[in-house]
Amino acid sequence: MTVLVIQVNSLRKKNKPVVGVGCASTRDTSAALSAYCASANIPSIMFLPANKISMAQLVQPIANGAFVLSIDTDFDGCMQLIWEVTAELPIYLANSLNSLRLEAQKTAAIEILQQFDWEVPDWVIVLGGNLGNIYAFYKGFHMCKELGLVDRIPRLVCAQAANANPLYLYYKAGWKEFKPVKANTTFASAIQIGDPVSIDRAVYALKNCDGIVEEAMEEELMDAMAQADSTRMFICPHTGVALTALMKLRKSGVNGANDRTVVVSTAHGLKFTQSKIDYHSNDIKDMACRFANPPVSVSADFGSVMDVLKKYLLSKAPKY
Template sequence: MVGVGCASIGDTSAALSTYCAAAGIHSIVLLPTNQISITQLVQPIANGAFVLSIDTDFDGCMQLNREVTAELPIYLANSLNSLRFEGQKTTTIEILQQFDWEVPDWVIVPSGNLGNIYAFYKGFHMCKELGLVHRIPRLVCAQAANANPLYLYFKLGWKEFKLMKAGTIFAYVIQIGDPISIDMAIFAFKNSNRIVEEATEEELMDDMCLRVGVGKDYSFFLLGKNTYMYKIK
């Protein structure tokens, strides 16, 4: 292998390029034009990744990435690689640790490519099988209404899955109409008590401005991808 490649809308490319730089491995990143924040774009560039901006959406980048890695000695780092799930599922361990091993009733996972929702299913079941916890939380797969193929499949009672052309959405990191982890996600949902929900663009924008929690001395608000905290007088 001459390098490791991924299609991304931000987080995957940032993590991939960081670890590749530390290991002295070439990283190749395919990004959809104008669908990634400056903060996330800086990270692969700063870590020396070969970054290509493609005039398409994430689904188009993913298709091109699959073709390139099939023809060239470049290792595929997206969720088609089963090793990816082994890393993603450790998020569930972190959640349980931060809750002092008290299992939350619900875990809501914003989902586009559907890798995280399967990894969470896999991780929570692993923790239960190891005896770390005695139950697992209910998972909610949250999709945007303009990119919701799993939600539509769920509402039809798992009768017919249809790919879709994702419309433009504010939550662009989940703007995916052809999720590559669909088979694993369906397996997780059919073998557990899970639900799928959607949010309209209006709901997404409203929630951006809502207060999401109040602590003893501080109030927390969610705005975009950032949580802002101010002290209550």
């Protein structure tokens, strides 16, 4: 977003007819864009699907002064509308159809290599929604290989929620024919996308790195999130999708025990507190919530507290 807003700022200083920047969003795109636009004093316009994002996701663009349209549709509907609007009005489109987004996002791949002292990981697992990210990561890794900084690129895995899995279905069909899907509700709300705009670029990237597409059922992604949280990560449901992909690939033997794997985490868990509360309260319909950790109600007396503590500590005692 820094790259994109700098470009818009430059256009406006040259008196180009750009009245603002707009995007369709379900998550951090709107937060980042509105923040940088506020810093540059550029109007930002957000198309958000009504009642499909958390309050923590909604509050950021509002607080940053964005003009927010809450539209009675899903992300795909918002994307179609802003595409039509930006064709008619001088609003700069900030979604991943804009190549500047992808050029800037590829720096994440460069950072991974840098942090590994230029030793290439075997796998990188990236979340897949509108599918710009998977292509951007490929571009970053491929550029480093062309520059001679590394001698190979990692295999990429694109992870999708089973309730919004058009790329996964395309992959399983042997790349025969792409068919958009009607995305169903998923806890990984940011990737509730049935007709991704970067589908062709994503397929190109995956084909050129022997990539894989995996999916996660709702219970799988929520269990993965809870397991990661218990190790102090405190991740979002979307990262739970990526971790589920890792677990499945490890279980099938495709991902080896000694393989170095990077899982890209996409948001902080504080943006998804309600889903975590529901999970740990065993309050999600048709979900076992195997790793739920609800609080224990206890009377306010010493004996009751001691009984509960003894039972808990006994369950945690080493088994010899």
